[in-house]
Amino acid sequence: MRSLRMPGRRAGAALLGLGLVAGVSVLSAPTASSHGYTDTPISRQKLCANKTVSNCGSIQWEPQSVEGPKGFPAAGPADGKICSAGLPQFAELDDPRGGAWPTTKVTSGQSYGFRWQFTANHSTTDFKYYVTKNGWTGTRALTRADLDPQPFLTVAYNGARPAMTTVHQGAMPSGKSGRHMILAVWTINDTANAFYACSDVQF
Numbered sequence: 567m568r569s570l571r572m573p574g575r576r577a578g579a580a581l582l583g584l585g586l587v588a589g590v591s592v593l594s595a596p597t598a599s600s601h602g603y604t605d606t607p608i609s610r611q612k613l614c615a616n617k618t619v620s621n622c623g624s625i626q627w628e629p630q631s632v633e634g635p636k637g638f639p640a641a642g643p644a645d646g647k648i649c650s651a652g653l654p655q656f657a658e659l660d661d662p663r664g665g666a667w668p669t670t671k672v673t674s675g676q677s678y679g680f681r682w683q684f685t686a687n688h689s690t691t692d693f694k695y696y697v698t699k700n701g702w703t704g705t706r707a708l709t710r711a712d713l714d715p716q717p718f719l720t721v722a723y724n725g726a727r728p729a730m731t732t733v734h735q736g737a738m739p740s741g742k743s744g745r746h747m748i749l750a751v752w753t754i755n756d757t758a759n760a761f762y763a764c765s766d767v768q769f
Contacts, residue, residue, distance in 0.1 A: 601630035602761055604750050606681035606733075607670035609763040610649060610659045618668060625656045630685045632656060636753045636760035638694075645709035648749065649764035659764065665704040665745070669768040675740040679733040680719070680750065687730060689755040690723035696749040697739045704745050704766060713749065714739070725755045742769040 605612045611629035614622030625632070634643045634651030643652035650656040672678060680695060694717040702712050719736040745768055752761040 601686050602682050602684035602752060603629045604681065604763040604765060605683050606679060607672060607748060607765040607767050609765045610667060613668060623658045625659060632762050633759050634762060636758060638751050638760065639710050646707040648708045648762060651762045660707045662705050662707055667766040669745060669766045672738050672767045672769055674738055674742045674769050676738050677735060678738050679735050681733045684728065684730050687727045689725050690728055691753040691755045692723055693721045693734060694751045695719040698747045702746060708747055708764065744769060
């Protein structure tokens with residue numbers, strides 16, 4: 567079959583080549599990964615998104631994006647930068663605000679539904695929930711030393727994807743009273759990252 571000769575064949579070939587390069591660039595560009603946050607108990611990033619708390623910076627527009635290195639507590643964000651996942655654009659989440667972050671009232675040892683909202687779900691290793699030690703006042707940025715060393719709740723997913731709204735039913739830690747922080751860590755199965763959410767609570 568005879569091929570048709572079109573005017574400007576070389577120019578057309580050059581344009582086609584550019585189109586292929588552009589297409590490859592689009593295909594190889596990093597795509598948005600999974601994103602999410604806790605809203606029960608309400609996290610600091612969601613308080614900012616709700617405008618319940620002001621002077622939050624850019625986190626108010628993307629509460630789902632607190633993503634940092636996984637492997638907590640052995641790895642992950644540095645002490646003092648845990649609530650922001652070490653992202654400088656979200657540093658407002660680490661600011662203790664003199665202990666003035668709004669709290670959610672909870673009861674020690676009581677069954678509770680820890681709820682996540684996802685804008686994109688992803689293959690998941692697990693979710694882990696940590697709580698601060700007794701005596702924590704919320705007047706300094708969160709460090710590993712502030713937390714009980716073991717999570718009080720772990721929910722394994724073994725690579726499965728969570729529903730877009732997911733609730734983990736579990737017991738609040740026992741023996742707690744007063745002001746505390748609950749740190750929720752969502753570990754992604756097929757990337758090097760995890761998502762972090764800090765929720766201020768009052769037992």
